[in-house]
Amino acid sequence: KNEVEQSPQNLTAQEGEFITINCSYSVGISALHWLQQHPGGGIVSLFMLSSGKKKHGRLIATINIQEKHSSLHITASHPRDSAVYICAVSTGGGADGLTFGKGTHLIIQP
Amino acid sequence: EAGVAQSPRYKIIEKRQSVAFWCNPISGHATLYWYQQILGQGPKLLIQFQNNGVVDDSQLPKDRFSAERLKGVDSTLKIQPAKLEDSAVYLCASTRRNYNEQFFGPGTRLTVL
Numbered sequence: 001k002n003e004v005e006q007s008p009q010n011l012t013a014q015e016g017e018f019i020t021i022n023c024s025y026s027v028g029i030s031a032l033h034w035l036q037q038h039p040g041g042g043i044v045s046l047f048m049l050s051s052g053k054k055k056h057g058r059l060i061a062t063i064n065i066q067e068k069h070s071s072l073h074i075t076a077s078h079p080r081d082s083a084v085y086i087c088a089v090s091t092g093g094g095a096d097g098l099t100f101g102k103g104t105h106l107i108i109q110p
Numbered sequence: 111e112a113g114v115a116q117s118p119r120y121k122i123i124e125k126r127q128s129v130a131f132w133c134n135p136i137s138g139h140a141t142l143y144w145y146q147q148i149l150g151q152g153p154k155l156l157i158q159f160q161n162n163g164v165v166d167d168s169q170l171p172k173d174r175f176s177a178e179r180l181k182g183v184d185s186t187l188k189i190q191p192a193k194l195e196d197s198a199v200y201l202c203a204s205t206r207r208n209y210n211e212q213f214f215g216p217g218t219r220l221t222v223l
Contacts, residue, residue, distance in 0.1 A: 004152075033210075098212065
């Protein structure tokens, strides 16, 4: 069974700051997902990656397969980035259920 | 493209009562998942369907939870009888076959009193 650990659990920062959220997992994976969840809202997929780095707007996700570690970065953070960011992994080929971390609650203050 | 639909959005019941949730996945998505998210925790997989067959239900409490996906499209998740610890958000997600990005519905928030 894969264990997914995220840090920090809670993060409060000022608008404009560079944000880093970390994720580590215990066994080999086929893909790692970063997802965003707003209070009372559904979950939105941000990235799915199995190697290297992906960028979308101000969001950057990296993964190091050897170290079983991934990071999510937010550049020039904005209050609308306030949400829970969740790391999840899938371990099989094809479609399979995700194992989730507990999430990082991010608050960006104006 | 329409997203994953779920209903109801909210449900309040007494313990020992029964409840059912409905999910309509994105058209053409063969794989459907039900997750349970307890407050303050990440979601936990309950059951995965591939078309109308069960792929993984190892974490489904089968003494009280059941799920079906008739005709490989819509799915229902039932709890009978409900316990206090079943209070959670129940999320449905779907994905194309052999394509790992999952699309989530808005969830059903269940409160058991």
